[in-house]
Amino acid sequence: xxxxxxxxxxxxxxxxxxxxxxxxxxxxxxxxxxxxxxxxxxxxxxxxxxxxxxxxxxxxxxxxxxxxxxxxxxxxxxxxxxxxxxxxxxxxxxxxxxxxxxxxxxxxxxxxxxxxxxxxxxxxxxxxxxxxxxxxxxxxxxxxxxxxxxxxxxxxxxxxxxxxxxxxxxxxxxxxxxxxxxxxxxxxxxxxxxxxxxxxxxxxxxxxxxxxxxxxxxxxxxxxxxxxxxxxxxxxxxxxxx
Amino acid sequence: xxxxxxxxxxxxxxxxxxxxxxxxxxxxxxxxxxxxxxxxxxxxxxxxxxxxxxxxxxxxxxxxxxxxxxxxxxxxxxxxxxxxxxxxxxxxxxxxxxxxxxxxxxxxxxxxxxxxxxxxxxxxxxxxxxxxxxxxxxxxxxxxxxxxxxxxxxxxxxxxxxxxxxxxxxxxxxxxxxxxxxxxxxxxxxxxxxxxxxxxxxxxxxxxxxxxxxxxxxxxxxxxxxxxxxxxxxxxxxxxxxxxxxxxxxxxxxxxxxxxxxxxxxxxxxxxxxxxxxxxxxxxxxxxxxxxxxxxxxxxxxxxxxxxxxxxxxxxxxxxxxxxxxxxxxxxxxxxxxxxxxxxxx
Numbered sequence: 001x002x003x004x005x006x007x008x009x010x011x012x013x014x015x016x017x018x019x020x021x022x023x024x025x026x027x028x029x030x031x032x033x034x035x036x037x038x039x040x041x042x043x044x045x046x047x048x049x050x051x052x053x054x055x056x057x058x059x060x061x062x063x064x065x066x067x068x069x070x071x072x073x074x075x076x077x078x079x080x081x082x083x084x085x086x087x088x089x090x091x092x093x094x095x096x097x098x099x100x101x102x103x104x105x106x107x108x109x110x111x112x113x114x115x116x117x118x119x120x121x122x123x124x125x126x127x128x129x130x131x132x133x134x135x136x137x138x139x140x141x142x143x144x145x146x147x148x149x150x151x152x153x154x155x156x157x158x159x160x161x162x163x164x165x166x167x168x169x170x171x172x173x174x175x176x177x178x179x180x181x182x183x184x185x186x187x188x189x190x191x192x193x194x195x196x197x198x199x200x201x202x203x204x205x206x207x208x209x210x211x212x213x214x215x216x217x218x219x220x221x222x223x224x225x226x227x228x229x230x231x232x233x234x235x236x237x238x239x240x241x242x
Numbered sequence: 243x244x245x246x247x248x249x250x251x252x253x254x255x256x257x258x259x260x261x262x263x264x265x266x267x268x269x270x271x272x273x274x275x276x277x278x279x280x281x282x283x284x285x286x287x288x289x290x291x292x293x294x295x296x297x298x299x300x301x302x303x304x305x306x307x308x309x310x311x312x313x314x315x316x317x318x319x320x321x322x323x324x325x326x327x328x329x330x331x332x333x334x335x336x337x338x339x340x341x342x343x344x345x346x347x348x349x350x351x352x353x354x355x356x357x358x359x360x361x362x363x364x365x366x367x368x369x370x371x372x373x374x375x376x377x378x379x380x381x382x383x384x385x386x387x388x389x390x391x392x393x394x395x396x397x398x399x400x401x402x403x404x405x406x407x408x409x410x411x412x413x414x415x416x417x418x419x420x421x422x423x424x425x426x427x428x429x430x431x432x433x434x435x436x437x438x439x440x441x442x443x444x445x446x447x448x449x450x451x452x453x454x455x456x457x458x459x460x461x462x463x464x465x466x467x468x469x470x471x472x473x474x475x476x477x478x479x480x481x482x483x484x485x486x487x488x489x490x491x492x493x494x495x496x497x498x499x500x501x502x503x504x505x506x507x508x509x510x511x512x513x514x515x516x517x518x519x520x521x522x523x524x525x526x527x528x529x530x531x532x533x534x535x536x537x538x539x540x541x542x543x544x545x546x547x548x549x550x551x552x553x554x555x556x557x558x559x560x561x562x563x564x565x566x567x568x569x570x571x572x573x574x575x576x577x578x579x580x581x582x583x584x585x586x587x588x
Contacts, residue, residue: 053449074448075448086446086449090443092442095439099438103438106432107451150450
């Protein structure tokens, strides 16, 4: 299997607080990799470093054969194929659902093709009945879907989903998980940042656990749940050496 | 199957109303008796164009600029200096004004568009004020605070000097139609779409591959060039310009207010705003005395608009329109509402 993403010895600190320290992991093409850990363990910071929002103090990120450096802005990384969603969805509230996706699709296509592409994405994400509604009026679940649908218009190779399941009821979660699988079937690798363990166990083949900015565990999600160090990190307890 | 959709398909109220208004505007000069009403209408149209130009960056991009007057002054002063000293036609000095505005917009944008927040707005005020000081300081070149009078060259279209304001009425009308058409096509262009995304959420837009810095810069350059074209023609209409009349913060604010009161981010908003604000300021000048009454009036209007109709007066018209022509409501939207899938904006 081809390596899509390699993170090597990544560290960043914010005015003395070491958010992520010496983090290394790899991701294969087509994989759904979970990145889990308690609050403040550095998951979102890692996503922000990969997407280019933060510049790491040290370490390297290689994506699809490109070594990413400071000059690769957030937009340039998106052109390389790195897509992401946000913990709090960020729809373009002044635009309709259709326009949200259409404007992004225009980057790769002409007007006619972008329209077809948008229709396809709307259908796939089951947002087609909302296409002419202002995106600011969508419910929270649909906003998360719109975030996902919109990033699909950039045709990413890697999609980092930052807590897409948070705040959903079990029914909505099942639907969302199916959507995640569908995205993966399109050949898009997924870095799945999540607190809801049921979701992680259901879609991910491998999980990386972070704690206090450090790498803690790597293995299948069910192994992670049974690992004493992981349990200690999540619910406290005696410090286990690892 | 023929592609002909019949007259009715094209003759929607949305297309007919602007054409009717245009026809009215064309007829007015032959009906109007006083030159004064023509002068006010020329002013309205000029401010509608200024408002449309402001709208490109301020309305569609959400980047509030307070240096519109500086670009008006660049257009006006290149026109006057070249035509008074070298008798060069405004039609030839206009591209030079556009070029200078383009360069200035690039410099301001380059320094501030990488930052988020109010930095851009503050920088625009600083730029406009420095340009005004520069015009006053280099008085050998610009005649300083005394201002410049345009040399009258008879009824001359090439030099843009006329004995009455009526020719300017038609010139401004043509410019206004062009500005509206340009705004229309701009909103439908790729840059227009990207700019809308930036207004919606800059961080998200960037993460989705939109080069926000370049898009904002391009929009600001376009806005600046539009402003200086309008400034060039407006100056010829004024026949006298000074730093105070073309490059003051007062003028910049007036332009922003026209667009905000009409409705920012819409094509007809600035046009409507100009045709309301300019006559009202004129009226206030007559009723309350010339000095400062205009400021008082649009300060008051701005407060009322921001409190009661933050999206501008144009929303009143669109609401009226959808009441008059209810068949234009989109079916998908109402279905989704019935299914109860959508929440009120939180």
